[in-house]
Amino acid sequence: MMRARLQKSKKSSTITHPSNCCIINDINRDASINSSSASSKSKLPLQIFGLVSKDRPWPRKERNCVFYSTDCDKTALINNFQKRGWQKVPAFDGEWNLYWACSQNCRYIFGVDHPYRMRSDQMINHFPNSMELSRKDLLVKNIKRYRKDLERKGDALAETMPMHTKLGVGGTRYMHLDIIPMTFVLPSDYNLFVEQFHKNPASTWIVKPSDKSQGIGIYLINKLSKLKRFAYEARTFYPHFHRDTCVISKYIDNPLLIGGKKFDLRLYVLVTTFNPIKAYLYNEGFCRFCTQRYDQTEIDNVFMHLTNVSIQKNNKEYNTIHGGKWSMQNLCLYLDSIRGEGVWEKLYRRIKETIRHSLDAVAPVMANDRHCFEVYGYDIIIDNNLKPWLIEINTSPSIQSTTKNDCTLKTRLIDNVLDVVIPPSGMPDERWSKTPSKESLKNFTLLTPVVLPKSRTKMPTTVDTLPTGKKSMCHQRKAKNLMKCLVGASMPTPILTKKMAKKSKTLAKRCTTNVSLSKRMSK
Numbered sequence: 001m002m003r004a005r006l007q008k009s010k011k012s013s014t015i016t017h018p019s020n021c022c023i024i025n026d027i028n029r030d031a032s033i034n035s036s037s038a039s040s041k042s043k044l045p046l047q048i049f050g051l052v053s054k055d056r057p058w059p060r061k062e063r064n065c066v067f068y069s070t071d072c073d074k075t076a077l078i079n080n081f082q083k084r085g086w087q088k089v090p091a092f093d094g095e096w097n098l099y100w101a102c103s104q105n106c107r108y109i110f111g112v113d114h115p116y117r118m119r120s121d122q123m124i125n126h127f128p129n130s131m132e133l134s135r136k137d138l139l140v141k142n143i144k145r146y147r148k149d150l151e152r153k154g155d156a157l158a159e160t161m162p163m164h165t166k167l168g169v170g171g172t173r174y175m176h177l178d179i180i181p182m183t184f185v186l187p188s189d190y191n192l193f194v195e196q197f198h199k200n201p202a203s204t205w206i207v208k209p210s211d212k213s214q215g216i217g218i219y220l221i222n223k224l225s226k227l228k229r230f231a232y233e234a235r236t237f238y239p240h241f242h243r244d245t246c247v248i249s250k251y252i253d254n255p256l257l258i259g260g261k262k263f264d265l266r267l268y269v270l271v272t273t274f275n276p277i278k279a280y281l282y283n284e285g286f287c288r289f290c291t292q293r294y295d296q297t298e299i300d301n302v303f304m305h306l307t308n309v310s311i312q313k314n315n316k317e318y319n320t321i322h323g324g325k326w327s328m329q330n331l332c333l334y335l336d337s338i339r340g341e342g343v344w345e346k347l348y349r350r351i352k353e354t355i356r357h358s359l360d361a362v363a364p365v366m367a368n369d370r371h372c373f374e375v376y377g378y379d380i381i382i383d384n385n386l387k388p389w390l391i392e393i394n395t396s397p398s399i400q401s402t403t404k405n406d407c408t409l410k411t412r413l414i415d416n417v418l419d420v421v422i423p424p425s426g427m428p429d430e431r432w433s434k435t436p437s438k439e440s441l442k443n444f445t446l447l448t449p450v451v452l453p454k455s456r457t458k459m460p461t462t463v464d465t466l467p468t469g470k471k472s473m474c475h476q477r478k479a480k481n482l483m484k485c486l487v488g489a490s491m492p493t494p495i496l497t498k499k500m501a502k503k504s505k506t507l508a509k510r511c512t513t514n515v516s517l518s519k520r521m522s523k
Helices: 002-016 018-039 075-083 103-109 136-153 190-199 224-235 328-338 343-365 404-421 468-486 498-522
Strands: 067-070 098-100 183-186 205-209 219-221 246-250 261-274 277-282 286-289 325-327 374-382 388-394 444-446
Touching (some): 067 075, 075 404, 136 183, 136 246, 136 343, 183 190, 183 224, 219 224, 261 404, 277 343, 277 404, 325 328, 325 404, 328 343, 343 374, 343 388
Antiparallel strands (some): 183 246, 205 246, 261 277, 261 286, 261 374, 277 444, 374 388
16 A cells, blocks of 8 residues: 555656656666767767767757857958858858867867767868978978979979089079978987088078978078087987987078068968868968068078067067068069069069978878868968078968058958858868869969970971971081081081072082172272
8 A cells, every 4th residue: 555655746747847857758768878978988068069979969050150250359250251241150150161270179079089070061271280380390301202202203393403513502403303401300300400511511500490480480590509408418318209309401501682682471371171272362462571670690580580570579670561572572572673574473483382392391281170171371482583481381370460551361262262262152161172262362362283295306407397486596507517518628528408409508608609709809
């Protein structure tokens, strides 16, 4: 009887209090989720940066707009997101469609120990191992491997110069792949650097930390005594991950100067996929000028050697109105007016080839993910011979605006990037082929693979197949030979064609008439 009464009381309590039933069900569901997550090897929450698992499938609600999240609230980003009517959500709630993240959060999402995956309607602005291109020591390693691979294949791009030619700043004999200055990684390559340094003790070198940006830790040297720390580390042995690696590069001591000041180019490159490579160069880069006139002897003055805005803005001579920046159009007009018309077109083609070589060098090792795209910031210096040199690549180029023109440029850049990476449907989709229309490219130019011009054939021996400028030279040369043969000079007679035979007869007639006239005049 007591058992029957207890069962009746339980039934009545569940019926008379439906709210309690919902609470109990929610508690049981949370307990089951907590128990399943506790039993798993990784104790990560289910909702991290919009990742999904078996317990949290695709969102059921249909989206009327794009949800975005960002780690940097910059004007150029926020204005473009709001212009499209997108809504901002926190990064950790997992509702975003586009996440403009910093590189650290991206590496965390794509970490090896991360058990989750992204949804098909989500995109992020970094590739998993983008440091292969942005970290200075890894970039040098990839470019060197790229050269050797092409050389093994016998590719024409790996063509080298003769052994007796003098090496330039790049320090290599490659004719088409000399895109970076001679560079060594310290402390591992310290002995190789010392050997090269003794060949030219008067040279200047620049030291850069491998994983720093904004000019932090950069300095110039012309003596080995400034590298004692690396000399000690090269002789000692301990795990590599404890070392603070640096790269030391041959300093380009003959830069192209404008107004006596050194400058470099900041160019933006959008990469949507690495397999195959789909890369686009933004046509509206800018020049960054130093605030003091260039002097090669003063190697300790960073205001005349380093063009980083984060360094130059600390100088009293820094101009806050134009920010020490020049547009690419001004540089184009300047070079064409000073160096001749068409010079900028040739230089711009070389710059595009340099950028494409760097992308081809890292493509085999890059983790190509269909959720990813990347905007790289390329730093390129032009020497006095109008040769571009790749100095550095940034995975998170600054979007902060220092001037009004800078704000306009970067706002247009982000607007154009979103037009290219977002599918025509307006919603991110990993199944999209990432082939934008010509209208959406706007200021972007496709970076095609580097193709060398066809090798010139052997110089033809006939006169008619020569160019007009070389025809006259050939006529003069052969006319001299014929005159020498007619006057009895000691040289072999040339092989004559029918046309040449007729010309020789006419020349012989002219010579005989001239001789007869001279005899008559003498009489």
